[in-house]
Structure formats: C-alpha cells, structure tokens
Amino acid sequence: MAYPYTHEKETRVLSRGFGDPATRTLAGWKALEGYEGLRKALGMSREEVVETVKSSGLRGRGGAGFPTGVKWSFMPKEKKGPHYLCCNADESEPGTFKDRELLRWTPHQVIEGCLIGAYAMQAEHVYIYCRGEFFEAVQVLAKALEEAYAANLAGEDILGSGVSIDVTIHSGAGAYICGEETALMNSLEGRRGLPRIKPPFPAAVGAFGKPTTINNVETLAAIPHILRHGGEWYRQWGTERSPGTKLFCVSGHVKLPGNYELPLGFPMKELIYDVCGGFHEGRSLKAVIPGGSSVPLMNAEECESCTLDYEGVVKAGSMLGCASVIVMDDTANVVKQVRRMVDFYAHESCGQCTPCREGTQWTARILKRIETGKGTEEDLDTLLELGVQMTGTTICVLSDSAAAPVASSIAKFRDDYLALIRRGERVGAA
Ligand SMILES: Cc1cc2nc3c(=O)[nH]c(=O)nc-3n(C[C@H](O)[C@H](O)[C@H](O)COP(=O)(O)O)c2cc1C
Ligand code: SF4
Structure with missing residues (x-):
C-alpha cells in the first residue's frame, strides 16, 4: 500500500503516478508512454481527434458530466480569430x-x-486556471511546463508538426465562484469573478470574447490515454452511458479516506466498506453526500444498492457531481454539517442574484438558529420555501447547490432537525 492508501480493486489509469515523484518529471512521464497521445493526435486530423474522444464516451469530470467530445464539437470549425481552451x-x-x-x-x-484538446479545437492558447491556494501544485506544474517547452512539446511548431500552442498558468485569488466557467473567464480577463448570463455560450463568445472551451483537470487528464489507446479501449471500464474510470475522493468517517480510481458503476457500499475500510468499531452508516457538497444527501437505505455512475446515483436519489464522496456515520449531526455547507455557499455567493445573495444568508441564519436549539418546526417550512425560490432562478447554479442539501436533509433526516428543535423547547430556549 502506497500513496497514502491504494486498493487492489482500483484501476489506476490517471492515478498511476500518484505518490511517485518521478512522474512529475518529463522523463518519468515519458517512461509511462507520456506524450505518445499528443504525438498520435498531431498525426491525425482535428476532426479525427474529436471523433476519438466522442467514441470513448468520456463525460466531463467537473460536475455536470456533459460528453466531452460533443462539447469540443461545438467550437466553430471555421476559424475567424483566436480560439482558447481553459483547463x-x-x-x-x-x-x-x-x-x-x-x-x-x-x-x-x-x-x-x-x-x-487545444489541437482538436484549433486553440492557439491554453489557460490553466488554478485555485489560488494550490501553491505546491502550481510550482510543480510550472516546472513541468518549462520542461515541456524546452522539449518542443509546447510553444512554436510542436514536434515539427507546424502546430503552435502556448500554455499559461493563471493563479486565481481563492474564490470558489471562479470555478464556474463564465466567472473563470471574467477572472482570467482581469474582471471580477462574476458568472455571465448564458447564452451566449463560451464556444461562441468565451474568454476575451472569443470561442472558448472550459474543461476540468480530470477530463483533460484522461485525454492522452484515450488518444493513445482509442475510444473502445476506454470503454472497457464503466457502463454503457458512463464509460471509463473515475477518481473518487472519499472523506469523512471511513477508516481509509483518500483518492481512489475505480471504474464507473462501482458499488457504493463496496467503496465504503471494502476499499475505504468501513467505519470504526460500533459505528454504522448514516448519510452520504456522493458528489461534493452541491448534491442531495443520501440515507443509508439509498446507499444500499447504489452504483457509482451518473445514472446509478440519480436513480438512488442524488447526483454523482464530481464524485467527492463525503461519508457520515451515526455520530454525525446532519444539521450541523448542512449548516456548515450553507455557510460556505453564503460566503462564496458573488451576490449578483437576489435569491442566492439573500437566500443563502437567510438559510444559514435559520439553520444556525435550529442548531443552537432556538428553532421551530415552522422554520423547516421556511427553509423548504426558500429552497424553492433559490432553485432555477439565478445566473449560475451556486444557489441551487446551496438549496439541495437543505431540502434533502429535511426530507431524509427530519428527526435530526426535530430533536434539536424539541430539545430547545424543553429547555425553554425558543
Ligand atoms: C459555483 C460553481 C463552481 C464550480 N467549480 C468548478 C471547479 O472548481 N472545477 C471544475 O472543473 N468545474 C467547476 N464548475 C463547473 C464548471 O462551470 C464547468 O462546467 C466545468 O469546468 C466543465 O468541465 P467539464 O466539461 O470537463 O466537466 C463549477 C460550477 C459552479 C456552478
Ligand atoms: S447564483 Fe449566486 S453565485 Fe451564481 S451568479 Fe447568482 S449570486 Fe452569483
């Protein structure tokens, strides 16, 4: 077992180099057949590269799961000016x-x-927009980029192909909202990181007003393998509609939290009890948030036969999102966890839309009131009503994301709320 934890059930395609400092270097990456995918792509037409990605069925790993090859095909075929790719x-x-x-x-x-990706979409410039707090990651990335330029793998006339692509690393200033693709582009342009109204979509009017595609890091990390081995090869893992492998970041009350790469469709219970070692003595499963904090909570019953693919998690009552599995055992206070998440969204709301700016703040306040024993049952109805007003009414889905855990936790863990409300009533705090 290395890198803090690995498991024999993993299929390590993207994570093969995790824990091995050699993979950070060009020589180390080349030892794993690195840059062979690029070499192969440059020998193909741009359309063929897009078709290969389409045939793999790869879906965007940033949360929405939109098919990557289809997204790439939205970029204009006829080039009238610069095209950009944002990672x-x-x-x-x-x-x-x-x-x-x-x-x-x-x-x-x-x-x-x-x-x-840049070659396939005729982008002459790639911006890698990094979270402001990624100090070490940015240093490692910058060093690797220097090596790539020195080896003529980036920049002018890459590998003598006549194709030139520049890559710029851009560090953000630590705002969650800049992960939303249109806020990211505003931030890149030096403006405030405010999401833009769509349409126009980025493939028509993106960064600096030019056609742009935004892809998640994990999505782009899968591309070299798909180009090297082909779309069918990638489909050997996963399900028909959710092909390939996926990195699952597991946190919370399991014994062995961490990143595990597994085929999509892997059973949730096997991930929790087998791969992650289950719970500490005497504890049991209470709740799971399967896709990062923006998706509905699941209760133990829903987890029972849930498979971890886009369709499987929806069927079980939530969404796969970016596959960040937060596991809670029976000692967890669901109200406290949800309040903390809503505090986060209230802090990160950019404030443009009233339902989000006001809704996240009020939801956070009411949850705090309930958590401290000063809430009433009527507050639960108010929270649900607020959630309805916050969903589908705003420029981006941060607002929806804040509402989803609240509504699902009231529906599935109402007793946790009632226990706090009734305890408050008993001691006369209300
Ligand atoms: C509030 C908010 C934050 C987001 N943060 C991220 C993020 O940090 N990383 C990311 O890849 N996508 C994030 N997204 C999704 C992006 O807008 C976009 O859909 C994604 O980068 C597309 O990449 P993909 O097609 O490869 O999944 C966020 C969306 C919202 C609404
Ligand atoms: S939903 Fe919230 S974060 Fe998104 S644009 Fe509106 S105010 Fe900003």
Whole structure:
C-alpha cells in the first residue's frame, strides 16, 4: 500500500503516478508512454481527434458530466480569430481533492491533455486556471511546463508538426465562484469573478470574447490515454452511458479516506466498506453526500444498492457531481454539517442574484438558529420555501447547490432537525 492508501480493486489509469515523484518529471512521464497521445493526435486530423474522444464516451469530470467530445464539437470549425481552451483547476468544492493530486503528481498528464484538446479545437492558447491556494501544485506544474517547452512539446511548431500552442498558468485569488466557467473567464480577463448570463455560450463568445472551451483537470487528464489507446479501449471500464474510470475522493468517517480510481458503476457500499475500510468499531452508516457538497444527501437505505455512475446515483436519489464522496456515520449531526455547507455557499455567493445573495444568508441564519436549539418546526417550512425560490432562478447554479442539501436533509433526516428543535423547547430556549 502506497500513496497514502491504494486498493487492489482500483484501476489506476490517471492515478498511476500518484505518490511517485518521478512522474512529475518529463522523463518519468515519458517512461509511462507520456506524450505518445499528443504525438498520435498531431498525426491525425482535428476532426479525427474529436471523433476519438466522442467514441470513448468520456463525460466531463467537473460536475455536470456533459460528453466531452460533443462539447469540443461545438467550437466553430471555421476559424475567424483566436480560439482558447481553459483547463479548470479551481477545485474548491468542499470534499473535492482530486484535481490537486493530478496536478501535483502528474502535471505532464494534464499538460498533454491540454495540448491535445487545444489541437482538436484549433486553440492557439491554453489557460490553466488554478485555485489560488494550490501553491505546491502550481510550482510543480510550472516546472513541468518549462520542461515541456524546452522539449518542443509546447510553444512554436510542436514536434515539427507546424502546430503552435502556448500554455499559461493563471493563479486565481481563492474564490470558489471562479470555478464556474463564465466567472473563470471574467477572472482570467482581469474582471471580477462574476458568472455571465448564458447564452451566449463560451464556444461562441468565451474568454476575451472569443470561442472558448472550459474543461476540468480530470477530463483533460484522461485525454492522452484515450488518444493513445482509442475510444473502445476506454470503454472497457464503466457502463454503457458512463464509460471509463473515475477518481473518487472519499472523506469523512471511513477508516481509509483518500483518492481512489475505480471504474464507473462501482458499488457504493463496496467503496465504503471494502476499499475505504468501513467505519470504526460500533459505528454504522448514516448519510452520504456522493458528489461534493452541491448534491442531495443520501440515507443509508439509498446507499444500499447504489452504483457509482451518473445514472446509478440519480436513480438512488442524488447526483454523482464530481464524485467527492463525503461519508457520515451515526455520530454525525446532519444539521450541523448542512449548516456548515450553507455557510460556505453564503460566503462564496458573488451576490449578483437576489435569491442566492439573500437566500443563502437567510438559510444559514435559520439553520444556525435550529442548531443552537432556538428553532421551530415552522422554520423547516421556511427553509423548504426558500429552497424553492433559490432553485432555477439565478445566473449560475451556486444557489441551487446551496438549496439541495437543505431540502434533502429535511426530507431524509427530519428527526435530526426535530430533536434539536424539541430539545430547545424543553429547555425553554425558543
Ligand atoms: C459555483 C460553481 C463552481 C464550480 N467549480 C468548478 C471547479 O472548481 N472545477 C471544475 O472543473 N468545474 C467547476 N464548475 C463547473 C464548471 O462551470 C464547468 O462546467 C466545468 O469546468 C466543465 O468541465 P467539464 O466539461 O470537463 O466537466 C463549477 C460550477 C459552479 C456552478
Ligand atoms: S447564483 Fe449566486 S453565485 Fe451564481 S451568479 Fe447568482 S449570486 Fe452569483
């Protein structure tokens, strides 16, 4: 067992180099057939590269799960000016820590994916937008990029192909909202990180007003492998509609939390009890947030037969999101956990939309009131009503994300709320 924990059930494609400092270097990445995907892509037409990614069925790993090849095909075929590719490395969702690991252990994997994507979409410039707090990851990435330029793998006339692509690393200032793709582009342009109204979509009007595609780090890290081995090869793992492997970041009350790469469709219970070692003596499963803090909570019954693929998690009552699995045992206070998440969203709301700016603040206040024994049952109805007003009414889905855990926790863990409310009533705090 290495890198803090690994498991024999893992399929380590993207995470093969995790824990091995050699993979950070160009020589180490080349020893794993690194840059062979780029070499192959440059020998193909741009359309063929897009078709290969389409055939793999790869879905975006930033949360929404949109098919990557289809997204790439939205970029204009006829080039009238610059095209851009943005690699979204702003990873700040509570419970999520996979992109950081890809950057700090396998920076060349990410750079290679960016270069292939840029070639396919005729982008002459890639921006890797990194979370402000990624100090170590950015240093490792910058060193790898220097090596790539020195080896003519980036920059002018890459490997004598006549294709030129520049790559710039851009550090954000630590705002969660800049992970939202249009806020990211505003921030990149030097403006405030405010999400833009869509349409226009980035493939038409993106960074600096030019056609742009934004992809998550993990999405782009899968690309070199797909190009090297083909779309069918990638489909040997996962399900028909959710092919491939996925990094699952598991945190919370399990014995062995960490990043595990597994085929999509892997059973949730096997992940918790087998791969992550289950719970400490005498404890049992209470709740799981399967996709980062933005998705509905699941109770133990829903986890029972849940498979970890996009469709499987929806069927079980939540969403896979970015596959950040937060596990809670029976000692967890669900109200406290949800209040902490809503505090986060209230702090990170950019404030443009009233339902989000006001809704997150009021939701946080009411939850705090309940947590401290000063709430009433009526507060639960108010929270649900607020959630309805916060969903589908704003420029971006941060507002929806804050409402989802509240509504699902009231529906599935109402007794936790009632226990706090009734305890308050008994001691006369209300
Ligand atoms: C509030 C908010 C924060 C987001 N943060 C991230 C992030 O940190 N990283 C990311 O890749 N996508 C994030 N997204 C999703 C992006 O907007 C975008 O859909 C994604 O980068 C697309 O990449 P993909 O197609 O490869 O999944 C966020 C979305 C929202 C609404
Ligand atoms: S939903 Fe919230 S974070 Fe998103 S644009 Fe509106 S105010 Fe800003």
